Amino acid sequence: MSGSGRERISNRVMNLGDLLSEAARRFPDRPAVIQGERSWSWAEMIARVDGFASSLAALGIGPGDKVIIHARNSLEMFETMFAVFKLGAVWVPTNFRILPADVAHIAEASGARAIIYDAEFAAQADAARSAGAQILVCFDRPRDGEHRYADLVTAGLGTEFRAAPVERDDPCWFFFTSGSTGKPKAAVLSHGQMAFVINNHLADLMPGMTENDVSLVVAPLSHGAGIHQLIQVARAVPSVLTEARSLDAGEVFRLIETHRVTNIFTVPSILSALVSDPAVDAHDHTSLRYVIYAGAPMLREHQKAALEKLGPCLVQYFGLGEVTGNITALPPHLHEIADGPGVRIGTCGVARTGIQIEIQDDSGRALPAYENGEICVIGPAVFNGYYRNDAANEAAFRNGWFRTGDIGHFDDAGFLYITGRASDMFISGGSNIYPLEIEEKLVACPSVVEACVVGMDDEKWGEIGVAALVLEPGAVLDVPALKATLAERLAGYKIPKRFEVFDALPKSGYGKVTKALVRDALQRRMADGGSSLEAAQ
Incomplete structure (x- = not known):
């Protein structure tokens, strides 16, 4: 042992699976999870989790083992998080919409020993088995050689499973990136x-939350919503699960009214869809305290529409999965419904407590306020690194700073503004163009509901901006009028050269509009010869 004060005497930390144990000890009879007419108490949930963990241990799953979860939101899916944590194993949730080949990649990249899945995803389970997973657990209809989840829970009931001892940097979750720039990588999140x-979210996003709050789940538990609901367990807040297989605004607002929901995690596209639905005016949603949105910038016109409908309850945060959302926060009192002097339009907030942000140039030099560069961060929320991927780790870290790949700048008061992803930028006629600024201006134009701008190859300009638009029902695109409006708000070289109207923009499995999906849709339409692209003069 060293007494220098530099080296830690112990790296032991709480096994996060015991957050559920603590909630059950303090509030055994209060509801933990609600779905439809069913409700499970904290005591019931910990008994089920301990039973399942005991059975998995008997099957040979233990510390360091990787367990894939491929399922829709459910009580059982949520339970697997805590069972895997308590085992000291690693939870590897997937987007249930991905293809079998994608699951095979995740299983191979993670070295998964087991997969737990919904029966409708048997092909994905088979892909995981082919990639090395040895234990298959099905929630409802197991096949020969597989295990039924309920049977494993029942077999272990009555066992108080003691959580495995863990250290600070022991992995608990492999958070696979979206793979927008290649195959998904496993970001290692530790206990x-x-x-x-958890503490940072409670302090900066949802201060004052108690067991009397209620949380509604409207996004997949496999990513950001899973982190959000883990935090709810730390305060013994019940989680309400929807029953619809896709977003149903009527169900969402009915549940908010029925259960007096106080907080929700969502992404901008889902939030915009909710507040534009007539159901928002048909139900009481005054119980909402924190409607958290993250995962992508929210365009200003959409932000104002949400504030108008829901009131001062919006909370924005910025942060990649690798930093688990912990880069900036914009709390309710900093959301302004009206534009005007002093309103910081477009900001994603200020640095989270304990997190340091620096805007750096390509050489790693810190840049002054108002100068765009790469957003880089350090702090306890930064992940361990990418699992078994030295090349990715070398590219992602520089002088200890994690490089987000996002471009932005500070103002003189330390508010951060995101210009866009470095990979979103395109060069047209020698000028760097960032789509986010253009998208902001487009959705402020009459009849434009959604907009996504991408750079596409062009013989004359190298690349040109192409705008994919969604219009109000019944509206017709008037290209000359749209360009005239944009000319009052943008430099001429930033105005898209082409425009395309869609009934809806393509979205990822997590409800995000991604540049890659939009570009693919545009290219398919052009290749099919059915393009109605309008060229700018």
């Missing part, structure tokens, strides 16, 4: 890092 994340 110690996630303990900081």
Whole structure:
């Protein structure tokens, strides 16, 4: 042992699976999860989790083992998080919409020993088995050689499963990136890092939350919503699950009214869809305290529409999965419904407590306020690194700073503004163009509901901006009028050269409009010869 003060005497930390144990000890009879007419108490949930963990241990799953979860939101899916944590194993949730080949990649990249899945995803389970997973657990209809989840829970009931001892940097969750720039990579989240994340979310996003709050789940638990609901367990807040297989605004607002929901995690596209639905005016949603949106910038016109419908309850945060959402926060009192002097339009907030942000140029030099560069961060929320991927780790870190790949700048008061992803930028006629600024201006134009701008190859300009638009029902695109409006708000070289109207923009499995999906849709339409692209003069 060293007495220098530099080295830690112990790296032991709480096993995060015991957050559920603590909630059950303090509030055994209060509801933990609600779905439809069913409700499960904290005591019931910990008994089920301990039973399942005991059975998995008997099957040979233990510390360090990787367990894939490929399922829709459910009580059982949520339970697997805590069972895997308590085992000291690693939870590897997937987007249930991905293809079998994608699951095979995740299983191979993670070295998964087991997969737990919904029966409708048997092909994905088979892909995981082919990639090395040895234990298959099905929630409802197991096949020969597989295990039924309910049977494993029942077999272990009555066992108080003691959580495995863990250290600060022991992995608990492989958070696979979206793979927008290649195959998805496993970002390693640890027990110690996630303990900081939980405290940071409670302090900066949802201060004052108690067991009397209620949380509604409207996004997949496999990613951001899973982190959000883990935080709810730390305060013994019940989670309400929807029953619809896709977003149903009527159900969402009915549940908010029925259960007096106080907080929700969502992404901008889902939030915009909710507040534009007539159901928002048909139900009482005054119980909402924190409607958290993240995962993508929210265009200003959409932000104002949400504020108008829901009131001062919006909370924005910015942060990649690798930093578990912990880069900036914009709390309710900093959301302004009206534009005017002093309103910081377009900001994603200020640095989270304990997190340091620096805007850096390509050489790693810190840049002054108002100068765009790469957003880089350090702090306890930064992940361990990418699993078994030295090349990715070398590219992602520089002088200890995590490089987000996002471009932005500070103002003189320390508010951060995101210009866009470095990979979203395109060069037209020698000028760097960032789509986010253009998209902001487009959705402020009459009849434009959604907009996504991408750079596409062009013989004359190298690349040109192409705008994919969604219009109000019944509206017709008037290209000359649209260009005239944009000319009052943008430099001429930033105005898209082409425009395309869609009934809806393509979205990822998490409800995000991604540049890659939009570009693919545009290219398919052009290749099919059915393009109605309008060229700018």
